[in-house]
Amino acid sequence: MGTEAVKQAKNINIWLDQLNEESKAAISVDCVIFGYDDESIKILTIESDMPPHLGKRSLIGDLVKKDENLDGAAQRVLETVTGLKGVHIQQVHAFADPGRHPLGRVLTVAYYSLIKIEEYTLTDFKDKGLKWMDIHSLQKMAFDHKEILDASFSLLQRNVRTRPIGFELLPKKFTLQELQSLYEAILGISFDKRNFRRKLRSIDILLDLDEFTEGNAHRPAKLYSFDHKKFKAVSGKKEFNFQI
């Protein structure tokens, strides 16, 4: 906060008064948890138990604790609900319209997070109405969560082409076809297989594992993983322009 508000202040008591009276609000984080299951983009949702939104699908969030920062709160929520630590998160937007929450003024900071859908373990939430929902099936949600979801997905679509984050949604080892299908699911467009592969080859951030898929009734596919070292090396170069 700047100092505009205290233009008549002779001392900081006015500040303190304002902090106490005028504009305090509860602060929460809401996590848009993206997953990918080889078919489409999924969102982990819970069933809302708060009137008037009882029964609607809701994002997963919590109040931010005293002495906790926003990223930390988001990580805590994610660990609580999925058991995963160090998940990739990205702050999206703050939502604070008066009236967005039935119990009073609650400012929420939205995060998107990308998890490998096969690695998570739903802890003790199984009977709490946790459910993976296809992103396109979520048309109405509790509170302003549909608006939060839309903003988060837009930012994901914007970021995924220029940052190495797609890999966060795939198993550690993946085929080029899986990678392409993921991009297609996120962006809603389709790529030419040969052009897509040439692009990835030219960016040079994948590690060829010299392993193959097994057990399919067709030719096995090579497995790759995202190579952090290669990316670090290559992203330092001036002419580097990650663009899928």
Next chain:
Amino acid sequence: MGTEAVKQAKNINIWLDQLNEESKAAISVDCVIFGYDDESIKILTIESDMPPHLGKRSLIGDLVKKDENLDGAAQRVLETVTGLKGVHIQQVHAFADPGRHPLGRVLTVAYYSLIKIEEYTLTDFKDKGLKWMDIHSLQKMAFDHKEILDASFSLLQRNVRTRPIGFELLPKKFTLQELQSLYEAILGISFDKRNFRRKLRSIDILLDLDEFTEGNAHRPAKLYSFDHKKFKAVSGKKEFNFQI
């Protein structure tokens, strides 16, 4: 906020308790006010009057009022300090580290705003230490405002190439040279004059005013303005890809 926090709740009283006790904070907006003066990007700053940041340059912000939304609070701050309504604003990021503010927990939502530097009128703030600072001269600021400035400028650099917002920093009528210099100042790179003009021509969002600059000791330059109608028409097209 989702419903994760209430997994043990039998009724909403626990909610209310939490809202009252646990995680309330003051909420402010801070505006990074960008201007352009034909030389470089400037930030409108004020002198901080709060220890321990007394005398340092500070962004301009205020507490968010009850029943005010975030965009509205930012617009109010901007009107108060510049006299301008309907300024272009963009929410950037929420900052809430415990300890970021000396008086207690204050979550601030950062906005960048783009104003035509010649149109604003400093209202009754002239003796409050308001000052346009060159963006590159601001190395230390009050609170975490340098971090906020950096995040805002990064987002501006990212947005300016793909959204028609550069014009918000120029007078209504401008020359192509002015537009090019603006982009160069924001992005820190230089463009080829002929290529830049060809690009703008191909995007086709400028209105040729058939007017010319006057009073210069050289050939007059054509004046253009941003054409909202053209942009609307052209941005609807599927193949449209604004990219300067």
Next chain:
DNA sequence: TCAAAAGTGTTAACCCTACACCCATGA
């Protein structure tokens, strides 16, 4: 041997980049 997905090269169109000179004006 069949079905199903993996993998691979070439060409044409387009876009980006680099580059140099004449023009119109006021002093």
Next chain:
DNA sequence: TCATGGGTGTAGGGTTAACACTTTTGA
């Protein structure tokens, strides 16, 4: 007439986009 910035076209290189067939495996 000179100094100053305004304004314009072309050619080469690189990138993107469109396109179809062979390979490998399990059933």
